Amino acid sequence: MYEDGPLLFSKLNNNQLKGITKKVAKYTFTSKDKEFSYEKAAVGVDKRLDLIQQYYIVNYVNPDKLFGKKKGSFKSSMQVMRAENQKLCDLDLDLGCIQIFAYGLTEKSLGALSVLLAPKEKKVEDIKEDKDMEKLGNKIINLGNPEGYGLLYSYYTLVGQDDKAKEINEKGIKEGYRMCKSNKY
Secondary structure, eight states: OBTTBOOOEEEETTTEEEEOSTTTTTOEEEESSSSSOEEEOSTTOOHHHHHHHHHHIIIIIHHHHHHTSSTTOHHHHHHHHHHHHHHHHHTTOHHHHHHHHHHHHHHHHHHHHHHHHSTTTSOOOOOOOOHHHHHHHHHHHHTTOTHHHHHHHHHHHHTTOHHHHHHHHHHHHHTTOGGGGGOOO
16 A cells, blocks of 8 residues: 555556556556566656565565475574565565564464463463554554554554554544444454
8 A cells, every 4th residue: 555545557468567556657567587576667666666566576476485495494484574574664665564563463363372272281371562563553554554553453452452452443443544444342
């Protein structure tokens, strides 16, 4: 997503993508090879488009290569993806930040899930608040992506902060983020 809406492309003949939404309508990308990697055909493509291309490679092209390696490489492949998404987040690409947030939320959730799946073996502990997760969720919002409201809602619900979850959800609705309307509190 971009501040002005989604970035949409249509596939053309000759292995090309043509921008169709306002922000990218004047750009066409041409494939360098059979992989889904495109070379800029237009001069002046902004930083965001370059970062989105990197994001696509990190999250959709490289995983096929990483996860196709020998058995037992899942954890190391995830570490590589996380590091690459962190770099994109550090460059202020909201999509990279969303991935990092999702990794953190998943780690917290899996810790709780493991207790539910094997309650005799583990002690149930409250999931602790994480100020870095809150900062990251707010960064996503500040980068212009309303998905941050939904992510923070999920985070606050997970850590048992129902009042904060309700507050951020209401703020998301007020800002026009339709997904927040489906959240129950």
